[in-house]
Amino acid sequence: MQIPIFQVDAFTNKAFGGNPAAVCPLPRWLPDAKLQAIAAENNLSETAFFVKKGGFFELRWFTPVLEIDLCGHATLASAHVLFDHLGYRKDEIVFHTRKSGSLKTYRKAGRLYLDFPARIPAPVETPAELVKGLGRFPGEVYKGRDYLAVFDRETEIATMSPDFGVLSNLDCVGIIATARGETCDFVSRFFAPRVGVLEDPVTGSAHTILIPFWGERLGKTKMKALQISARRGELDCEWKGDRVIIGGRAVT
Numbered sequence: 001m002q003i004p005i006f007q008v009d010a011f012t013n014k015a016f017g018g019n020p021a022a023v024c025p026l027p028r029w030l031p032d033a034k035l036q037a038i039a040a041e042n043n044l045s046e047t048a049f050f051v052k053k054g055g056f057f058e059l060r061w062f063t064p065v066l067e068i069d070l071c072g073h074a075t076l077a078s079a080h081v082l083f084d085h086l087g088y089r090k091d092e093i094v095f096h097t098r099k100s101g102s103l104k105t106y107r108k109a110g111r112l113y114l115d116f117p118a119r120i121p122a123p124v125e126t127p128a129e130l131v132k133g134l135g136r137f138p139g140e141v142y143k144g145r146d147y148l149a150v151f152d153r154e155t156e157i158a159t160m161s162p163d164f165g166v167l168s169n170l171d172c173v174g175i176i177a178t179a180r181g182e183t184c185d186f187v188s189r190f191f192a193p194r195v196g197v198l199e200d201p202v203t204g205s206a207h208t209i210l211i212p213f214w215g216e217r218l219g220k221t222k223m224k225a226l227q228i229s230a231r232r233g234e235l236d237c238e239w240k241g242d243r244v245i246i247g248g249r250a251v252t
Contacts, residue, residue, distance in 0.1 A: 075103060112250060116244050129166055222238050
């Protein structure tokens with residue numbers, strides 16, 4: 001069976017920016033090993049696969065080495081493919097996922113928005129390997145699916161040069177490094193060597209943690225965020241209690 005594949009740069013308005021995702025629409029599900037082999041062949045941080053089921057779409061995401069529980073940029077990319085290439089006419093798409101429930105994506109004024117569950121991490125003692133891996137000591141550390149390391153200044157995030165071998169020993173999916181922004185509300189970077197992604201350029205799932213954290217810290221419900229990887233990404237953020245809205249653009 002031959003299937004189409006789209007490569008989409010998410011959370012950017014220009015090609016070769018933001019976070020690239022592969023999107024593969026399927027007429028039916030293939031064996032898991034085949035999906036994983038396709039994702040490994042693509043060698044992007046995530047490959048998204050979806051299958052239409054009545055009025056919604058089943059959606060799954062794979063890194064080059066495993067299936068992931070939640071991915072923002074590949075969901076945004078999937079919605080972009082449906083809206084811009086596959087003739088989807090409604091303004092809202094419902095994705096059903098195995099590990100994160102029902103997720104809605106909608107378009108408004110030229111942007112795409114993800115409606116995702118908020119995630120609240122708990123404060124923890126700072127692991128020595130986190131300090132060694134990031135090369136500096138964070139002011140605060142929290143833990144949920146990912147570690148959240150909070151720093152005082154944007155420059156600390158921008159100049160960080162992690163030791164990925166050390167970070168891969170931590171018991172987590174990824175490590176979020178964040179600080180208040182100089183030209184936006186907050187900045188971040190995301191490292192996930194344990195799941196085959198050294199640095200993810202723009203990470204929607206990380207913002208399910210970052211939005212409530214900075215919303216409470218800054219006393220805001222609407223914020224602008226930058227993920228200051230080499231490719232950079234811009235995100236419109238809104239905190240709505242147990243949900244977050246993550247907005248951005250996408251380019252095929």
